[in-house]
């Protein structure tokens with residue numbers, strides 16, 4: 246299981262249920278990196294998907310305690326349920342948000358982190374992998390600048 250997230254300089258990932266700054270280059274990287282994967286999201290993150298529709302070309306798994314049905318999504322009511330469902334799947338990616346990253350980080354052995362070098366106000370954070378000796382920066386995959394904001398796509402793995 247691997248995680249994919251875009252973080253600001255303070256490892257903030259969002260505010261008020263959305264990403265205050267989202268770069269086109271990162272959206273493209275996300276689409277390409279998650280293509281064909283089973284993606285796991287929390288219900289608040291799904292509420293911020295375009296049209297609240299499942300992401301095409303991926304198996305969409307959503308965590309919610311509310312039950313019910315969401316067309317195009319497989320609903321899971323607990324982390325145990327997610328782990329059982331994805332146990333034999335090869336390509337499983339955790340796509341947020343904050344509460345889901347925090348709960349599934351212990352099960353991840355890799356993390357795609359886009360560093361967006363600016364600091365808008367966030368109310369939701371990812372644990373800082375640079376400050377965690379269990380994680381090491383393995384590779385910088387891409388870098389660039391968009392609308393004056395430098396960014397780089399990094400891959401971290403468990404040390």
Ligand SMILES: NC(=O)c1ccc[n+]([C@@H]2O[C@H](COP(=O)([O-])OP(=O)(O)OC[C@H]3O[C@@H](n4cnc5c(N)ncnc54)[C@H](OP(=O)(O)O)[C@@H]3O)[C@@H](O)[C@H]2O)c1
Pocket residue numbers: 249250251252257258259260261262263264286287288289290291293308309310311321322323324340341342343344345346348369
């Ligand atoms: N920068 C990035 O890469 C990135 C990526 C994704 C999201 N985000 C940001 O992250 C923020 C949202 O994160 P968040 O932490 O507020 O919400 P979230 O993790 O997306 O969703 C939280 C919801 O998931 C469900 N849930 C969580 N843990 C569960 C469990 N163990 N069992 C069953 N259901 C569970 C609950 O849904 P119910 O209330 O339905 O029970 C909970 O309210 C937004 O600002 C979003 O823009 C950023």
